[in-house]
Structure formats: C-alpha cells, structure tokens
Amino acid sequence: MYYSPMARAATTSDAFNAVAEPRRRDILSYLALQERPVGDIVVALGLEQPSVSKHLRVLKDVGLVRVRREGRHMLYRVNAEAIRPLHEWAGTFERFWRHQLQKVKERAEEKMTKV
Amino acid sequence: MYYSPMARAATTSDAFNAVAEPRRRDILSYLALQERPVGDIVVALGLEQPSVSKHLRVLKDVGLVRVRREGRHMLYRVNAEAIRPLHEWAGTFERFWRHQLQKVKERAEEKMTKV
C-alpha cells in the first residue's frame, strides 16, 4: 500500500473541523435562535445562496444541523447536542486558565498591599 | 485588483482552525499537565519530530502555547487563556442542548405516567 497524504482533515470529519470556518459558526449562531429557511440565512448573513447551501451541507454531514422540508422551503435548525464535545474538550482546560487568572490577581493584590 | 479565493482559512488564522487538527489537540492535552520539551511530545504521541515542531509552530502562532528555552531544550506549555474563546462560543449553545435533554426527559416521564 502506498503513501496517501491526508493534507488536512475533511471539514466533514468532525464538529471541530466543521466550525473552523467562521461563516459556519455565523450560520449556527443565527440558527440557534430559531429554525430558518436557507433564504433567511442568505439575507441575514449577506452570503451567496450556493455558498450557504454548501455550508449547510457540511453542518448537516457532521450532525450540527437538522433539516425538514416545508413546501418549497428547507427549514434548518441547530442540533446543539453536537456542539457539546467541543465545549467539553475546551472545558478540560478551564481550571488552567482560572489558575492563570488567579496568579494575575494575586500579583495585583500583592502590589496593592505593598503601597 | 483580481479575485483571490481563500480556499480555506489558514490554520494560524485563529484558535478554531488551529485545534481542528486532532494531533494539535493531542499535543495541547499532553501539555496541559505540564511544560514539556519537544522530544517528550514526540515520544508520548509517537509522531515524527518535524511534524511535532510544525504543529507547535501553528499553536504558537495563534497563542495556544508559549515556549522558553532551557539549554538545548525548548519547553512548551499551554496558554489556556487562548482556549477560552472556543469554550465560550460553544457555551452559548449550552442552554439549547439542556433544553433538548429536558424535552427528552419529559417525554420519558410522560410515558411512565401513562403506563
């Protein structure tokens, strides 16, 4: 078997790769409030329709959004559950940034008492 | 000026793009515990040394890690503060997945009382 370079993981490989694209984060934030048809996203974010459809495809492939049809409209909504892994991974570092802030605070207080 | 397509945002454009690569998340998790030289990461994660150096370069460029030299060793450590934006963005969806879980729970309880 020959060498096959995985230049960069596919955007559809997981939620991390999918949300790396800023427009996709914008779309998710917009959809967070409420289920919406594609056209609304196009107008709200000022993007081209094909571009929005492609981004939605990626989001759907990784389970970050769900769709249902209503007449000519495709109503997309966020599947928040799929964002949890991201939140939890980042959360494993929470105690470290708290610790860093604590040290900054301590130094500030030390400076105050010295005055 | 001509059209210049940004095929995909640079891995160094922000923390979101930097952590999209699984190996870089592995490196961050490994460094979370403690400051480490490059060689330790190579051994611990079983990657090629140039590969680790390049990943560290990306992480450093977006401020996810800091370095200091100690003799021949370059000691890398996590800058947890840079992971916060990620945690906070994902956190804006927390109430939605809680809400989803709540509905699942309610349906389950409804089913129980019906029996």
Add this chain to the structure above:
DNA sequence: TTTACATATTCCCATATAAGCATGTATTAT
C-alpha cells in the same frame, strides 16, 4: 403545463495544508 420560486449540485481554480525526507541551526559535550 408553463412559470416562478427555493434550494442543491457541478465545474473550475487558486490556496493551504500535513506528512515524508533532507538539511539548517543552536547549544552542550568531548
């Protein structure tokens, strides 16, 4: 059945990898 509307898909192309391999650069040891 045309027509209009809403969305999805295809094709093209410049760009940015990530891994492998080779080589350059510090810094310490001999």
Add this chain to the structure above:
DNA sequence: ATAATACATGCTTATATGGGAATATGTAAA
C-alpha cells in the same frame, strides 16, 4: 575545533477546500 544532541525549516506532493458562475432539482402557483 569537532561531534553529538535537540529542534526548526525547506521542499515536494496528493488532497481538500471555498467562492464564483452556471445549471439541475423540486415544489407551488398561474
């Protein structure tokens, strides 16, 4: 000064975009 150690960087290559433009698909309205 030379060798060895620890990293960083450069080069090549196959791959996966994301935007633009055009076109296809699906549904409802006339």
